[in-house]
Structures are given as C-alpha cells and as structure tokens.
Amino acid sequence: xxxxxxxxxxxLLNPVLAALAALLVLAILARIALSFFATEPAxxxxxxxxxxxxxxxxxxxxxxxxxxxxxxxxxxxxxIVGGVVTPLGSGGxxxxxxxxxLPVWIALVVLFAVSLRxxxxxxxxxxxxxxxxxxxxxxxxxxxxxxxxxxxxxVMHDPLGQISQLKNKAPGVALPDGxxxxxFGGDHLGRDVFSRMIKGSQVVIxxxxxxxxxxxxxxxxxxxxxxxYGGKLDSGLSFLANLILAFPVILLFYLLVTPEIVTTGLxxxxxxxxxxxxxxxxxxxxxxxxxxxxxxxxLMVAAVLGIGGWLxxxxxxxxxxxxxxxxAAIDLFDVPPNILIVFVSVVFVNSPTVFRIVRGLTLDIKTxxxxxxxxxxxxxxxxxxxxxxxxxxxxxLIVDFCLRIGYTTILLGTLGFFxxxxxPESPDWGTTINAGRRLLTIAxxxxxxxxxxxxxxxxxxxxxxxxLREESLRD
Amino acid sequence: xxxxxxxxxxxxxxxxxxxxFVVFYLTNLAPNLEKLARSEGSVRMTEEAVxxxxxxxxxxxxxxxxxxxxxxxxxxWTFTDEKGVTRGRCIAxxxxxxxxxRYCGVLQGNWGYSTVFKQPVGPALLEKxxxxxxxxxxxxxxxxxxxxxxxxxxxxxxxxxxDRTLSTFAIVSTATPEYVSGVVLVALFATATTGLSPLLxxxxxxxxxxxxxxxxxxxxxxxxxxWNFTLPVMTIAxxxxxxIARMTRASMTEVMTQQYIRTARLKGVNFRSVxxxxxxxxxxxxxxxxxxxxxxxxxxxxxxTETLFNYKGFGWTLVTAASNNDIQLLLGCSVVAVLVVLxxxxxxxxxxxxxxxxxxxx
Numbered sequence: 001x002x003x004x005x006x007x008x009x010x011x012l013l014n015p016v017l018a019a020l021a022a023l024l025v026l027a028i029l030a031r032i033a034l035s036f037f038a039t040e041p042a043x044x045x046x047x048x049x050x051x052x053x054x055x056x057x058x059x060x061x062x063x064x065x066x067x068x069x070x071x072x073x074x075x076x077x078x079x080i081v082g083g084v085v086t087p088l089g090s091g092g093x094x095x096x097x098x099x100x101x102l103p104v105w106i107a108l109v110v111l112f113a114v115s116l117r118x119x120x121x122x123x124x125x126x127x128x129x130x131x132x133x134x135x136x137x138x139x140x141x142x143x144x145x146x147x148x149x150x151x152x153x154x155v156m157h158d159p160l161g162q163i164s165q166l167k168n169k170a171p172g173v174a175l176p177d178g179x180x181x182x183x184f185g186g187d188h189l190g191r192d193v194f195s196r197m198i199k200g201s202q203v204v205i206x207x208x209x210x211x212x213x214x215x216x217x218x219x220x221x222x223x224x225x226x227x228x229y230g231g232k233l234d235s236g237l238s239f240l241a242n243l244i245l246a247f248p249v250i251l252l253f254y255l256l257v258t259p260e261i262v263t264t265g266l267x268x269x270x271x272x273x274x275x276x277x278x279x280x281x282x283x284x285x286x287x288x289x290x291x292x293x294x295x296x297x298x299l300m301v302a303a304v305l306g307i308g309g310w311l312x313x314x315x316x317x318x319x320x321x322x323x324x325x326x327x328a329a330i331d332l333f334d335v336p337p338n339i340l341i342v343f344v345s346v347v348f349v350n351s352p353t354v355f356r357i358v359r360g361l362t363l364d365i366k367t368x369x370x371x372x373x374x375x376x377x378x379x380x381x382x383x384x385x386x387x388x389x390x391x392x393x394x395x396x397l398i399v400d401f402c403l404r405i406g407y408t409t410i411l412l413g414t415l416g417f418f419x420x421x422x423x424p425e426s427p428d429w430g431t432t433i434n435a436g437r438r439l440l441t442i443a444x445x446x447x448x449x450x451x452x453x454x455x456x457x458x459x460x461x462x463x464x465x466x467x468l469r470e471e472s473l474r475d
Numbered sequence: 476x477x478x479x480x481x482x483x484x485x486x487x488x489x490x491x492x493x494x495x496f497v498v499f500y501l502t503n504l505a506p507n508l509e510k511l512a513r514s515e516g517s518v519r520m521t522e523e524a525v526x527x528x529x530x531x532x533x534x535x536x537x538x539x540x541x542x543x544x545x546x547x548x549x550x551x552w553t554f555t556d557e558k559g560v561t562r563g564r565c566i567a568x569x570x571x572x573x574x575x576x577r578y579c580g581v582l583q584g585n586w587g588y589s590t591v592f593k594q595p596v597g598p599a600l601l602e603k604x605x606x607x608x609x610x611x612x613x614x615x616x617x618x619x620x621x622x623x624x625x626x627x628x629x630x631x632x633x634x635x636x637x638d639r640t641l642s643t644f645a646i647v648s649t650a651t652p653e654y655v656s657g658v659v660l661v662a663l664f665a666t667a668t669t670g671l672s673p674l675l676x677x678x679x680x681x682x683x684x685x686x687x688x689x690x691x692x693x694x695x696x697x698x699x700x701x702w703n704f705t706l707p708v709m710t711i712a713x714x715x716x717x718x719i720a721r722m723t724r725a726s727m728t729e730v731m732t733q734q735y736i737r738t739a740r741l742k743g744v745n746f747r748s749v750x751x752x753x754x755x756x757x758x759x760x761x762x763x764x765x766x767x768x769x770x771x772x773x774x775x776x777x778x779x780t781e782t783l784f785n786y787k788g789f790g791w792t793l794v795t796a797a798s799n800n801d802i803q804l805l806l807g808c809s810v811v812a813v814l815v816v817l818x819x820x821x822x823x824x825x826x827x828x829x830x831x832x833x834x835x836x837x
Contacts, residue, residue: 028636028640031636032636032637032640034636035632035635035636035637061636062636239486239489239490242490243490243493243494245771246490246494246771246813246816246817246820247494247813247816248771248774248775248778248809248812248813248816249775250775250778250779250793250794251498251793251797251808251809251812254793254794254797254798254805255498255501255502255797256501258797260504260506260507260510260800261501261504261506261507263506264504264505264506266501266504406650410652413652413654413655414652414654414775414779417654417779417782418782418794430654433654433655433658436658437654437657437658437783440658440661440662440665440666440690441661441665441666441667441686441690442666442668443668444658444661444662444666444668444669444670447658447662448658448659448662451654451655451658451659452655452659454652454655455650455651455652455655458650458651458652459646459647459650459651461650462646462649462650463646466646
C-alpha cells in the first residue's frame with residue numbers, strides 16, 4: 001500500500017485554509033498596529049435605543065478578524081467532516097485521524113448542543129458558554145476526556161505491539177502486510193505513535209483530576225483551621241507547607257520514587273497519611289452540618305465511614321508490599337504500586353500550595369459580617385469553616401482547581417520524562433516524550449505527538465480557568 | 476526592618492537544617508547504603524560483608540549522629556582495621572590519622588567525595604554551578620526584559636487587540652512545560668529532516684547537512700555560541716516569559732485604574748508619559764517578587780533543559796547523582812538547591828518591603 005499523505009483527497013481545501021490563515025494573521029496584525037493610532041471607538045447608542053458601531057478602519061479590522069476566524073473554524077470542521085465521510089485512507093492522515101475520533105466528535109457535539117440549549121439554567125457552568133475563551137478551553141479539555149473514555153474504540157493498533165520494519169518511520173507509513181497504516185508513524189521500537197498517544201490520555205485523565213482533588217481535600221482540611229484559628233497551629237502548618245514548597249520538585253521526586261526508597265515503604269506510609277484526608281473531610285463536613293439531627297447524622301457519618309473506610313483500606317493495602325494487612329477476600333481493588341507512588345508524590349507536591357490558597361482565602365473571608373453573624377448565633381467553628389467560609393471561597397478555588405489539574409499534568413509528564421515511577425512500557429505522554437527525545441534529530445514525530453497532546457490539554461485547562469475566572473468575576 | 480530581616484534569617488536557617496536533614500535521612504536509608512556498598516565494594520558481596528562495609532565506612536550508627544558528622548558539629552567517624560591502619564571521614568587517603576582534624580563537615584568546607592565523578596564534591600559542584608550560571612545569565616537577559624515589555628504593553632490598555640494577542644501568547648507559553656517546548660524547538664530548528672532547516676538549505680541560506688541551531692549544548696561548556704546556546708535558553712525562558720508577563724499585566728492593569736492615573740490623564744498629560752512616568756514604577760513592584768520567586772521554578776526548568784540538551788551543569792549533575800545513588804553529591808546538590816530557593820525568598824521579601832514605600836515608611 002501507498003503511504004498516506006497529510007491530507008489525501010481533502011488537499012483541495014489546503015489553499016483555502018492557507019489563505020484564510022494568512023488573512024487572519026494580517027487582520028490581527030493590522031488591529032494591533034491600528035490600536036496604536038486609532039482610539040477604540042465606543043458603540044454609539046442612538047436615541048431610539050438601538051446601538052451602532054461606527055465605521056472606519058478599526059471596526060473593519062475587528063469585523064474582518066471575527067469573520068476570518070469563524071470561516072477558519074468552518075474550514076477545519078470541513079476537514080473533519082470530509083475525513084469522517086470518505087473511506088479510511090483516502091482523506092490522508094488528518095482524514096483518518098478525524099474518522100477514528102468520530103465517537104469523540106459526536107460526544108462533543110451532543111455536549112455542546114445540550115449545554116448551549118440549557119446554559120441559562122446551569123449556573124457557573126452555563127455562564128462558561130458566554131465566553132469564547134472558556135468554550136475553546138472546555139472543548140479542548142472535553143476532547144481529551146472523551147478520547148480517554150472512548151480510547152479502546154479509537155486506537156488503531158495494539159499500543160504495545162511492535163513491528164520492526166516500522167521503526168522510526170514517518171507519519172502515514174503503511175503496514176508491511178497492507179492491512180492499514182501507522183498514521184502518526186512508528187516509534188523507536190516500531191510501535192504505533194497514534195495509538196500510544198490515545199492510550200496515554202487515559203493515564204493522565206485518570207490520575208491528574210483525582211490527584212488534584214485529593215490535594216484539595218488535604219489543603220482544605222488543613223488550610224481552613226490554620227486560617228480560622230491562626231496562632232500556633234497556623235505557624236506550625238505554614239512552616240511545614242513552606243518546607244515542602246522550598247524543596248525543588250524534581251529532587252523530591254527523585255528522593256521519593258527511586259526503587260530503593262519504594263522498598264522501604266515510605267511512599268505507602270505517605271499514602272496512608274494523605275488518603276485519610278478525604279475521609280476526614282467528608283466526616284467533618286456532614287457532622288458539622290447535621291450535628292443537631294443526631295439520627296440523620298449518625299446514619300450519614302456511618303455510611304461515609306463504612307464505604308469510605310472500605311475504599312480507603314482497599315486503596316492503601318497492596319499485597320506483597322510494606323503495607324498489606326487487608327485480607328484479599330474483601331480487598332476491592334489493588335492499585336499497581338508504581339501508580340500509587342506517582343499519585344502520592346503528585347498529591348504531596350500539590351497540597352502545600354492549595355493549603356496556602358485556602359488559608360489566605362479564609363483569612364480574608366473570616367472578617368466578613370456573615371461569619372460574625374454565625375459566630376454570634378453560636379455556630380461551632382467547623383460549621384462556620386465548612387458551611388460559611390468554604391462556599392464563599394468556591395470561585396477562586398474552582399479556578400485554581402482547573403489550573404492545578406494542568407499543573408498536575410505537567411508534573412506527571414515530568415515524572416515520565418525522568419523515567420520515574422511509571423514503567424518504561426507505559427504509553428503515558430511523559431514517558432513517550434522521554435523515549436522519543438533520544439532520537440529527536442533523526443525522527444522527531446514520536447516525541448512531538450505526545451508533546452503537542454500534553455500541551456493542548458494543559459492549554460485547554462488554562463483557557464478554561466481563564467474563562468471561569470472572567471465569568472465568576474462578572475457576578 | 477533589621478528585626479524583620481533577622482527573623483526571616485532565623486526561619487530560613489531552621490528551614491535549611493530541616494530540609495537538609497530530610498534529604499540526608501532519605502538518601503541514607505538502609506537500601507541506599509546497601510546499594511552503595513555493592514557498587515563501591517563488589518556486586519557479589521554477602522549480606523555480612525555488606526553490613527561490615529557499611530560499619531567500616533561510617534554509615535552505621537544513629538542517623539542524627541551521622542547527620543552531625545556530615546554537618547561538621549560531631550567528630551568524624553574513624554575505623555581501625557586489623558592491620559592497625561586508621562581510616563576516617565576526616566583522614567585523607569594514606570594521610571596520618573594523628574594529624575587529621577576532628578571535625579570535618581559541610582561547615583568546615585568538606586562536602587564529601589563523589590563516587591560518580593571520582594573527585595571531591597565541592598570543586599565538582601562549583602564547576603557545574605559555573606556552567607549553570609552562564610545559562611541562567613542568558614535566560615535572565617532574554618526573559619526579564621521581554622516579559623516586562625509584553626506585560627506592560629498588554630496591561631496598559633486592558634481588553635485591546637494587543638492585550639488579547641499578547642495574553643493568548645502568555646497563556647500558551649505557560650501551558651508549555653520545558654520538555655514540550657524543548658522538543659518542539661529542536662524539531663523546528665535543529666533537525667536536518669523537519670522544520671526550518673531543510674527549507675533554508677533548499678533556499679541556499681544554509682550549508683547542506685547543517686541545522687539552524689544545535690540540538691546538543693555539550694559544546695557550550697567550553698565555548699558559548701549563538702548556534703549551540705539559543706535553544707536551551709529559549710526553552711527555559713519561554714515558560715517563564717508567559718508567567719511573568721501575566722503577573723506584570725495584572726499589576727499594570729491594577730495600577731492603570733488608580734485615581735492618580737486618572738488625575739494625570741485629566742490634567743492633560745499624554746498617554747505615553749502617564750505610562751512611563753506614573754504607572755511603570757508602581758507596576759513593577761509585584762513582578763520583582765514574582766521574578767525572584769520564579770527561581771525555584773527555573774531550577775526545575777534547568778534540570779529538565781540540561782538533561783534534554785545534555786548541557787553538563789547543575790541540573791544535569793543533580794539527575795546524574797540521583798540516578799547513580801551518589802549520596803554525597805546528591806546531598807551537595809540539595810543544599811545548593813535549597814539555599815537558592817531560600818535566599819531568593821528572602822531577597823523577594825526584603826525587596827518587596829524596600830520597594831513598596833507604603834510598607835517601608837511605616
């Protein structure tokens with residue numbers, strides 16, 4: 001079979017795309033240049049209540065920019081539609097990729113259609129669809145989330161299968177038996193770069209949000225009392241947080257994740273300590289709320305402790321390691337030890353920063369009148385912290401949560417890049433970049449593909465955080 | 476002010492001791508020492524031989540005492556074998572045991588012996604730090620002016636086309652970790668098969684088989700050129716530029732909404748002098764602390780970039796020490812890293828107080 005070209009039969013769209021892109025760049029440059037000379041004209045409100053934007057070079061460049069951007073997006077959609085409707089292979093590499101991503105496109109279209117339809121009823125999430133930046137970010141993030149969910153339908157080959165003839169072959173290379181292509185080429189062992197990237201998204205999407213959530217539980221559970229009570233507790237906890245923050249992250253990873261340290265069980269003991277925080281958090285949360293209704297409280301706390309405790313014990317206990325006490329019969333699941341260690345170190349690195357943010361927010365909010373009101377009516381401290389202060393700190397915390405998932409993704413990539421924790425076979429993006437970088441000058445694609453994937457996910461999270469910040473400030 | 480500095484110094488020293496102890500404890504755990512014994516002695520040593528080696532080389536005993544020895548506040552270990560030869564921490568190879576000093580730790584300037592580089596840690600580390608110093612110098616020369624200009628330009632007219640374009644650039648660059656931008660930069664500029672170099676060769680602007688920049692910076696150890704040093708510098712700078720530019724922008728937009736700026740504008744001062752004379756000085760206080768606090772992140776970037784471009788500086792040394800179980804070298808590296816972080820924190824605290832007249836005068 002012939003190797004695939006980049007766009008195949010869709011190449012008639014290429015000149016259109018190039019022309020539109022060039023014009024868009026021109027329009028943006030013109031707008032920047034004009035912003036030095038022309039002052040931005042405000043929209044004029046007519047006496048009858050209508051508004052008109054004045055004409056002129058400036059508004060011309062604005063309008064041109066808007067339409068060019070929209071038509072650029074339209075052409076890109078055409079590429080995707082073209083790839084989906086033409087048979088696999090005739091649409092070139094992009095067409096084939098677009099076709100394989102079909103479940104993701106459908107899910108994205110459904111999600112956006114539903115969200116846009118009901119955006120007025122969806123609170124902050126709905127408001128996100130008022131900002132272009134936020135929508136682009138959300139789209140990028142959900143693209144990778146759906147990719148992780150539908151990964152098994154998208155992959156074209158076994159991500160670990162090696163075909164030795166295809167070592168370091170360029171994107172679009174055909175399989176020797178003629179049954180298909182490696183659309184993004186082969187890596188240094190002759191594995192499919194495309195399938196590895198798809199599988200790699202699963203690792204990130206599984207670990208990063210969950211690890212960030214755990215870090216938030218730790219940070220909130222410790223940051224609220226530190227900010228609220230102040231004094232010795234605050235100084236002690238802040239000193240500890242600063243201690244961890246003063247550690248260069250990579251040194252910490254090397255100290256925690258090397259095999260010698262792992263055999264001593266240290267990361268697992270850290271897991272025992274860190275993973276108890278979600279449990280503590282939920283218990284205190286429910287206890288402080290339903291303290292006055294003992295029966296209901298007892299039921300809820302018992303449920304949380306029962307189910308949560310079981311999950312917690314199953315999570316930390318792994319047979320054959322330093323922490324294995326839970327009988328196998330009732331052990332729900334075993335996290336592979338290396339994944340657990342990666343998880344723990346990422347949570348450990350993130351928690352102090354969250355602690356500092358929560359502490360700062362608490363210091364600010366505890367001076368508000370509604371906190372004094374709650375104190376006056378005799379609410380207990382934990383109720384005030386969790387049900388008065390925390391809900392009012394949610395805006396900055398949600399924004400930081402998005403940013404922090406991105407940062408956690410970067411950290412996971414760093415761990416993979418140094419070959420720490422995850423197995424060298426693992427398809428996660430950091431490990432793949434690390435494997436690809438050695439042959440970067442001969443065959444750059446095995447490293448470029450996961451690098452761009454990682455960047456687009458982090459970029460999406462940053463844009464999403466930006467959009468959320470903008471919309472939550474508008475309230 | 477003096478009291479403030481003294482208190483900060485005290486906390487800093489406490490932090491430094493706590494952190495070095497943690498590193499010491501983690502690097503001197505039993506499995507690490509066992510690995511060290513096997514790599515220094517022989518791989519096929521029996522369990523007893525390993526235990527004996529650990530005891531004879533001063534790695535046994537309570538960890539606090541060993542930390543004290545390393546620090547230089549507890550007398551160094553000595554061991555006399557059956558032939559009557561005394562070896563010890565403070566005794567040089569075939570030196571006289573009687574003449575050796577009792578204390579020799581970091582405080583006395585003895586950083587131990589690196590098993591990877593086969594030379595004392597102190598000089599080895601100093602040489603590598605010098606190399607990283609050059610890298611950091613160029614990163615700073617590129618990063619600081621560019622990010623401040625970008626931040627001020629986008630912050631002086633919030634919401635303008637310039638602001639939107641530059642902010643997008645800043646977001647993209649903060650979303651690109653060093654190992655991604657490094658890989659992309661190499662693919663764009665430093666391979667003979669993809670990116671710009673083949674185009675330039677076709678156009679006759681570049682000799683065949685050559686690339687626009689070099690993907691390996693090993694040669695920059697002896698001779699820094701534009702050709703071999705641009706990519707590592709750009710890789711580190713890109714990540715920082717976005718972050719500092721965003722901070723500068725935030726600070727600039729805040730200053731631009733202040734009353735005195737409006738007053739100046741209403742008096743009829745033109746926009747340029749309002750920005751240059753009234754806004755800029757106040758807007759640069761926050762970025763100063765940000766740049767200072769950026770150092771720990773830069774340290775991360777340095778480790779990644781030096782590994783990626785094979786530039787044998789401090790970051791490369793840290794990775795080499797950690798992956799080869801070179802305990803003394805790793806300890807030395809962590810002391811340097813921790814000190815860099817703490818000193819920059821101190822400078823940023825003091826600088827913030829000094830630069831901000833409202834705090835300085837009260």
